[in-house]
Amino acid sequence: MAEYRIFFRKSVWQDIEKIPKKSLQQIMKRIAALAVDPRPPGCEKLTGQERYRIRQGTYRILYALRDDELTVWVVKIGQRKDVYRLK
Numbered sequence: 001m002a003e004y005r006i007f008f009r010k011s012v013w014q015d016i017e018k019i020p021k022k023s024l025q026q027i028m029k030r031i032a033a034l035a036v037d038p039r040p041p042g043c044e045k046l047t048g049q050e051r052y053r054i055r056q057g058t059y060r061i062l063y064a065l066r067d068d069e070l071t072v073w074v075v076k077i078g079q080r081k082d083v084y085r086l087k
Helices: 010-017 021-033
Strands: 005-008 051-056 059-066 071-079
Touching: 005 010, 010 071, 021 051, 021 059, 021 071
Parallel strands: 005 071
Antiparallel strands: 051 059, 059 071
């Protein structure tokens, strides 16, 4: 199986700046693992959207898959209350 390429929306970099380094390391490992398995155990497909959510500690990672292009687009990273406020 081919690996997926991972991309980040520009707005995600603003989210990353707010996250403590220790948590950020774990989040980045979790995102990197999406290249091998974009639908890992525990991921949830969001209702009415072509997006998925995975958890890493108290943080949520929202991402979109494009299976035809083998890409993962990270859309938002934040704590539970912040994740669902998409612009």
